[in-house]
Amino acid sequence: MKLADALQQELPEQAKATRNDLKLVDGSQIGVVGGGPAGSFFSYFLLDMAERIGLSLTVDIYEPRDFMKPSPAGCNMCGGIISETLVQMLATEGIKLPENIIQRGIVNYALHTDMGDVNIETPLKEKRIGAVHRGCGPKTIKDIKWGSFDGYLQVLALEKGANLFQKKVDDVNWDNGKPQVFTKDLHVRTYDLLVVATGVNTNSLKLFPKLNPAYKPPRTTKTFIREYYLGQEEISRYFGNSMHIFLLDVPRLDFAAFIPKGDFVTFCMLGKNIDGNLMASFMANPVVKRVVPQIIYEDHNSCHCNPKINISPAHHPYADRLVFIGDSGVSRLYKDGIGAAYRTAKAAARAVIFEGISESDLKKHFWPACKSMSNDNLIGKLVFQITHISQKIAVARAAILHMVRNEQQDEKSRKIMSTVLWDMFTGSATYREIFLLTLHPVFLFKFVWGLIVSSVDLLMIRLSGD
Ligand SMILES: Cc1cc2nc3c(=O)[nH]c(=O)nc-3n(C[C@H](O)[C@H](O)[C@H](O)COP(=O)(O)OP(=O)(O)OC[C@H]3O[C@@H](n4cnc5c(N)ncnc54)[C@H](O)[C@@H]3O)c2cc1C
Structure with missing residues (x-):
């Protein structure tokens, strides 16, 4: 017997008591812990589907943040x-x-390496990505001109009829076989279904094994984000409508990018044991100095944080009357976390409304959406390993640049490396699709050719240097 199944058998007796009525019916009450994208998408879709089939539900969202x-x-x-x-x-x-x-609207990527820079246009011309702030802006914002993405989704859910409690859920328990939530101000409520959408940047995830002993939160790693204020003119001048990505051989660095938006540019960094030294060696790199304006080096006051990001799926993110969505369940590796929140939220809403809220219903109708993302992430890990190795080898970096440059200069050429790189950093393709592209004979031929040309170039540079 699997450990998860054994643990499941240890569920409190109360939780098993009401197995017969594990369906949402008129008047059912649903609690949603966390009103980020996953919680708001779930509430919106659940109430929308309920309305279509004439079911009256109460949805309470618990969210302490004011977006x-x-x-x-x-x-x-x-x-x-x-x-x-x-x-x-x-x-x-x-x-x-x-x-x-x-x-x-981000219309292209600027790829920066120690061998030069190249712009990668959207592979299919219609592809466009958007840059948003999750809240109303960083702490140094001077004038609030844009709205909050999370706030917008929350309003959608509230307009559909959800209730908002601006409170943090402090504890959970079973109450006659139904999940119950507690907040600090002694607000206690029992629900027919509890949806956990707390993300991973919270200590609340440790509450839930009490309701589902088989649940193990996702593993995470620390990242770094900084929001630099430049004003729109300077943003347009230095960053334009491009996301700037750095492919550099800096020890412990996996990924660094500047994303322009409004009056700010957001800096994101992924790497091992992120600390001040890693940031300092990145900023001191000549490629970064060439691209980034001096004002960024002088800004020591900007809003910054070290959020966690998922690197593995949660274990068993469902049980009778309980489901984990968004980051607290399964997300996509290093990209499109909001898209993953949308997918798991919608899959959960559909499963609980049309199939039921028992563990077996969720396993059959919700878990497959998570499982396919989680399987794809395994391929993603391999793709990132290959990228990581290429990042460390000068001739590989040069070959990538050579290939992308040729593709971007020749209108008619098949933009295969450009597509691989574009898709790596957006949610437009699965890791499986990206991996298959890299096995394509045209890709392999062009890459090997790029390696040969780059090796010769590097040798010539070295010889002329001597
Ligand atoms: C450095 C970095 C860069 C990223 N960049 C991108 C990107 O560019 N695009 C993208 O799509 N994704 C990106 N992501 C991932 C994205 O942020 C997440 O995948 C997404 O926010 C998940 O949404 P969620 O609703 O599951 O969780 P969250 O957005 O974390 O929301 C969880 C909510 O639950 C609330 N909450 C927590 N505990 C409790 C409690 N006890 N009671 C009540 N409420 C509670 C929190 O206040 C929060 O509002 C990035 C992540 C990192 C770390």
């Missing part, structure tokens, strides 16, 4: 890239992100 406030109090700490696939999927749901939320 209408600038500063960390209203921010869910993220790069703020909304993938083109998500923008399109939302549009088909009738959700059109308003102009005051999308602070900048």
Whole structure:
């Protein structure tokens, strides 16, 4: 017997007591812990589906943050890239992100290496990605001109009929076989279904094994984000409508990017044991100095944070009357976390409304959506390993640059490396699709050719240097 199944058998007797009525019916009460993208998407879709089939439900969202406030109090700490696939999927749901939320449309990527720079245009011309702030802006914001992405989603859910409790859930328990939540101000409520959407940047995840002993939160790693104020003119001058990505051989660095939006540019960094030294060696790199304006080096006051990001799926993110969505369940590796929140939230809403709220219903109708992302992340890990190794080898960096430059200069050429790189950093393709592209004979031929040309170039440079 699997450990998870054994643990499941240890569920409190009370939790098993009401197995027969594990369906949502008229008047059912649903509690949603966390009103970030996952919680708001879930509430919105659940109430929308309920309305369509004439079911009356009560949905209570617990969310302590006020997204209408600038500063960390209203921010869910993220790069703020909304993938083109998500923008399109939302549009088909009738959700059109308003102009005051999308602070900048990102039309291309600027790839910076020690061998030179290249712009990667959107592989299919219609692809567009959006840059947003999750809250109303960083603590140094002077003038609030744009809206909050999370705030916008929350309003959608409230307009559908959800209730908002601006409170943190402090404890949970079983109450006659139903999940119960507690907040500090002695607010206690029992629900027919509890949806956990707390993300991973919270200590609340340790509460939930009490309700589902088989649940293990996702493993995470620390990242770094900084929001630099430059003003729109300077942002346009230095960063334009491009996301700037650095492919550098800096020890412990995996990924660094500057994302322009409104009056700010957001800096995101992934790496091992991120600390001040890693940041200092990145900023001191000549490539970064060439791209980034001096004002950024002089800004010591900007809003910054060290949010965690998922590197593995949660274990067993469902039980009778309980489901974990968004980051607290399963997300996509290093990209499109908001898209993943949308997918798991919608899959959960559909499962609980049309199939049931028992563990077996959720396993059959919710878990497959998580499982396919989690399987894809395994391929993602391999793809990142390959990228990581290429980043460390000068000739590989040069070959990538050579290939992308040729593709971008020749209108008619097949933009295979450009597509691989574009898709790596947006949510537009699965890791499986990206990996398959790298096995394509055209890709392999062009890459090997790039390696040969780059080896010769590097040798010539070395010889002429001697
Ligand atoms: C450095 C970095 C860059 C990223 N960049 C991007 C990007 O560019 N694009 C992208 O799509 N994704 C990005 N992500 C991932 C993205 O931020 C997450 O995947 C996404 O926010 C997940 O949404 P969520 O609703 O599951 O969790 P969250 O956004 O974390 O929301 C959880 C909510 O739950 C609330 N909460 C927590 N505990 C409790 C409690 N006890 N009671 C009540 N409420 C509670 C919190 O206040 C919060 O509002 C990035 C992540 C990192 C770390």
